[in-house]
Amino acid sequence: MITSHQSLIQAEFTKQGANFATAPSIVDPSRIARLVAASNPKPTDRVVEFATGPGHVALGFAPHVKEIVGVDITEALLEIANRSKTDRGITNASFITGNVESPTGLSSLPSASFDIAVCRLAFHHFQNPAQALREMSRLVKPVTGRVVVQDVHGSGVDGGKRRDFQDEWETLRDPSHTKFLTLPELTTAFGECGLEVEVIQTDDVIQKVDRWFQTTQTPPESRAKVLEMLERDMKEDLSGARPYYSDVDGEKTMFFTHRMVTIVGRRIR
Numbered sequence: 001m002i003t004s005h006q007s008l009i010q011a012e013f014t015k016q017g018a019n020f021a022t023a024p025s026i027v028d029p030s031r032i033a034r035l036v037a038a039s040n041p042k043p044t045d046r047v048v049e050f051a052t053g054p055g056h057v058a059l060g061f062a063p064h065v066k067e068i069v070g071v072d073i074t075e076a077l078l079e080i081a082n083r084s085k086t087d088r089g090i091t092n093a094s095f096i097t098g099n100v101e102s103p104t105g106l107s108s109l110p111s112a113s114f115d116i117a118v119c120r121l122a123f124h125h126f127q128n129p130a131q132a133l134r135e136m137s138r139l140v141k142p143v144t145g146r147v148v149v150q151d152v153h154g155s156g157v158d159g160g161k162r163r164d165f166q167d168e169w170e171t172l173r174d175p176s177h178t179k180f181l182t183l184p185e186l187t188t189a190f191g192e193c194g195l196e197v198e199v200i201q202t203d204d205v206i207q208k209v210d211r212w213f214q215t216t217q218t219p220p221e222s223r224a225k226v227l228e229m230l231e232r233d234m235k236e237d238l239s240g241a242r243p244y245y246s247d248v249d250g251e252k253t254m255f256f257t258h259r260m261v262t263i264v265g266r267r268i269r
């Protein structure tokens with residue numbers, strides 16, 4: 001069953017399609033190479049990617065593994081993924097439609113049938129991230145299977161107020177945003193799914209605010225509200241995203257930081 005939030009996801013990502021698929025931080029091959037390296041894949045591995053979108057991560061894994069299956073709820077993005085796969089001559093990747101948050105959505109995929117389950121930049125769109133993580137854990141092999149999640153993490157300071165402030169402007173910019181999990185929330189969720197956390201890597205992605213709006217085609221009235229909140233954030237340090245202005249070709253240009261985390265957990269039983 002598709003919830004109204006998931007219908008919104010499909011509508012947003014159908015609209016964002018090409019802009020999202022070509023956004024610099026999404027395409028960046030060096031970021032994808034680091035995610036693949038953190039997952040430590042073997043040539044014999046079968047990999048499943050949750051919320052694969054335009055398939056950049058799946059196609060980045062493909063040369064390093066036996067097979068990769070990408071799952072997503074938005075058909076328009078899977079069409080982009082299939083086109084890239086053909087253009088790049090990749091034959092060991094496949095893409096299927098599915099709801100990774102539904103307890104029955106991925107029932108066609110047998111338990112313990114993959115070596116790695118990976119998901120990038122999608123937990124903050126989920127209404128039920130715990131269900132998605134349980135499903136990732138179900139799909140990987142006990143003892144050796146790894147679950148890899150990469151996403152922006154929210155501030156854990158001030159009882160969630162700073163995270164809430166960022167979630168508010170993120171949701172104004174993209175209504176399909178739900179919530180950034182904090183580092184402790186993410187590691188606790190791994191533990192609750194029987195996943196031993198073995199790697200935690202953090203880094204920053206600098207977002208140019210104009211390009212970030214262009215991806216989501218945020219309407220002017222919402223942009224104005226987001227800019228107002230970012231200005232306040234810049235002056236008062238309200239979220240940890242650290243907005244700032246820099247001169248680009250003689251123009252005052254706004255940027256901020258998305259704080260990323262990559263967590264690798266091994267299924268212990």
Ligand SMILES: C[S@@+](CC[C@H](N)C(=O)[O-])C[C@H]1O[C@@H](n2cnc3c(N)ncnc32)[C@H](O)[C@@H]1O
Pocket residue numbers: 006009010013026050051052053054055056057071072073074077098099100101102119120121122125126
């Ligand atoms: C920000 S995009 C990330 C795409 C891709 N992981 C990447 O990093 O390039 C978020 C993706 O999550 C997908 N998505 C959101 N909720 C989903 C769900 N419940 N089941 C499957 N896909 C979902 C969207 O369709 C979209 O492709």
